[in-house]
Amino acid sequence: MAGARAGIRDVAEKAGVSVTTVSLVLNGRAGANIPPETQARVLAAAESLRYRPNSLARGLRRKRTDTFGLISDEIATTPFAGALIQGAQDAAWEAGVVLLIANTGHAAALEARAIDVMLERRVDAMIYAALFHQVIEPPPAIRELPAVLLDARAKDASLPSVVPDEAGGAEAAVTLLIRSGHRRIGFVNSWGDLPAAGERFDGYRRALTAHGIAVDPALVAHVDHTVPPAGDEGAARLLDRDDPPTALFCFNDRLAMGAYRAIRHRSLRIPDDISVVGFDNQEQIAAWLDPGLTTVQLPHYEMGCWAVEHLVVALQSSTDLGDPPVQRREPCPLVERASVGGAGRP
Amino acid sequence: MAGARAGIRDVAEKAGVSVTTVSLVLNGRAGANIPPETQARVLAAAESLRYRPNSLARGLRRKRTDTFGLISDEIATTPFAGALIQGAQDAAWEAGVVLLIANTGHAAALEARAIDVMLERRVDAMIYAALFHQVIEPPPAIRELPAVLLDARAKDASLPSVVPDEAGGAEAAVTLLIRSGHRRIGFVNSWGDLPAAGERFDGYRRALTAHGIAVDPALVAHVDHTVPPAGDEGAARLLDRDDPPTALFCFNDRLAMGAYRAIRHRSLRIPDDISVVGFDNQEQIAAWLDPGLTTVQLPHYEMGCWAVEHLVVALQSSTDLGDPPVQRREPCPLVERASVGGAGRP
C-alpha cells in the first residue's frame, strides 16, 4: 500500500548533500551556516520525494517523543469527556505534541497496564483525568514522569492539579439571582459527599452572606442527584412550603430539568413566577429546555488546555513542575439564557 | 525524574545471557529452544530492573507500531463522540494497539496536517470518523494506509465503512408502536438532506407498509432539527390536526423532548393518551425525561469497535481489506422505557 517510503538518505542523495545537511535544514537548525540555495535544494528534494521523517527514529535518538499520555475514566459515560479531551488535544496540537489516550474506568489493573504501555511508548508526561471533580490517590507509577491531575486533585497536593472553581461558579449564580431581586433562594443540592456539593454550597452561602441574607437551612433540599426524579422531588419539597423560595439554584442541569417539571406541574411560569439556575451547562439539556436554562459552565475544555500547557512549560523549563505543585482552580463562567427574572411573588 | 532506564543490555548482563536471548524470551519466541531456567532468569532480571522495552526502538526495527490513527470531527460538540472513541479504544486495547486521536473539525488544512503527523508517526492504519452519518469524500492522503470510514461512507464505496442501520432502527421503533395498537403514527422528521432523515423515513414506511397501513403524508412533519423549538412545533402541527396521530415517532431525542412539552401543553398524558418514540438514545435526555423515553440506540460504541477490529484482521491477514470494501450497517437496537402505551384515543 505504502510503497517504499523515502528516507533521509534518499533526500540527501537527490539534493546532492549529506544527511547531516538534510537533517539540519529540515529541522530549521541550518541557520546562516548553510547557503539558501542549498537549503532550497534540500526542501525541494524532500517535497518531491514526499519525504516524511520517521518520528520513531527521531524519538529514539532524541529521547523525547512529543507525546503525552492521558489516562481517564470511561469517556463514554459522561458528556463532559469530549470537551476535556478536546481542550487537551487542541493545546497539545498547538504545542506540537500528540496525545495517547486510555480509558480505564479507573480500574486499578487496567490502569496499571495503561501506564505501562505509555511508559513503554516513552511519553514525555502524563495527565490523569477524572470525569468529575474528585480527591484521589493517583496510581504511583504516574510519578515516574512529570504528571498533572485533571478534574481531580491529590489529598496531599503532591501533584499539580486543575479543578473547577465550584464555589466561585455557585457564588456568581446566586449573586445573579440576588441582583435580580431574589432574597429567598432555594438550593436543590446533591446529598453526596462530593467536592462539588460542598463547594457549591460554600458559594451559595458566600453570595447570600455578602448581601446580608441569612442562610435558611429550610431552603436547601438534599437529593440523590444520580437518579431521575431527584430534581422534581427536591424542587417540590421547596415549592410546597408555606413560604416558598422565588428562585431555585440547582446542583446541576439535569436536576433543573426536573425542577422545571415540578414548577410547571404547579402552574407556575419560568421566569415570571420563579427563576431557576442550573450548573454544568450541559448543552443538550440547558439550551433545549424551555425557557433556555441559565447555568454555570463547567470548564472542561479550559482544564484540558491548562493541563497540557502546564506540562509543556514544565518540560521546556525542565523545572520540576513548580514547588509546591500548583493547585489550579479554573473559573466557571455564568451562561445566561432565559430562566432568570425579577423576584416574582412579593 | 525517571533516572536511567534499564535497557535490554542491562537485562542481558544481569541474567548472564545475550540480548538476543532476552529479546526472544521477552517476546515469547523462545519456544523450546531456550531452557526454562534461562527463561526464568531473564524474566527475573527484567522484573527486578523494572525493564520496559522501548517501543520506539522496537517499532523502528519491526516497521510496525501497533498504533492506529483516528481522525474525527470535533468531539467536544457531540455527546456521541465519547461512545465512538470508547468503542474504538476498547477494541484497540484488546488487540494490543494504541490510538492516536486528532480532532480536526474536518477543516481541510488541519486535517491534512493531522494525517501528516500520523504518517510521520508511522501508524499502521487510519480511521476516519464523522460524528453523524454522512456521505463524504475522504481526504486522499488517508489512502496511503489501510483505512476505514466510521459513521461515514464514501460515495463510491471505495473504502470500508460502518454506519448505523438507520432504516432498521426506525422500522423497529414504528413496529413497536404498531404492535401496541397504533395505526395513526406521526413522524416528526428532520427536513435536512441527511442520510439519517431519508433512511429513517424508509424504515417508517417499511414498518407501516408491512402491516398494511398506508403512509399518510399529512402525518409527517418536517422541521429544522438543529434548533430548540423544532420538537414542540413539529409535534404541535401533528397534534392540532382534526385527526391527530395516537403516537409520535421523532427524528431524535431532543425533538422528542419538545414533543413532550407540546403534549403536556395540550393536557395529554404520555403514554396514556399518546405514545412517543425517539431516536439516538441520548442518555442524558432519554432517561431523564418523564416518563422515560423509549428510543432507538445509535451504535457508536459498536461502530468504533468494528472499525478497529476490521483493520486488525485486515492487517494480520495482510489481505487488502476485502474487495469490494465492506460497507457495514450496524444494527440500532430499540431501548424500551415508558413512553409507549396502547393506542389511547379510539
Place this chain on the structure above:
DNA sequence: CTGAAAGCGCTTACAG
C-alpha cells in the same frame, strides 16, 4: 541452544 553483528532511520557532537 546461544551469541555477534547488522540494521531500522534518524540526530548530533566532532573534525576539517
Place this chain on the structure above:
DNA sequence: CTGAAAGCGCTTACAG
C-alpha cells in the same frame, strides 16, 4: 560551510 561516523535500543537472520 559540510560530511563521516557514532549511537539511540531494539529485532532478526545467520553462524556455530
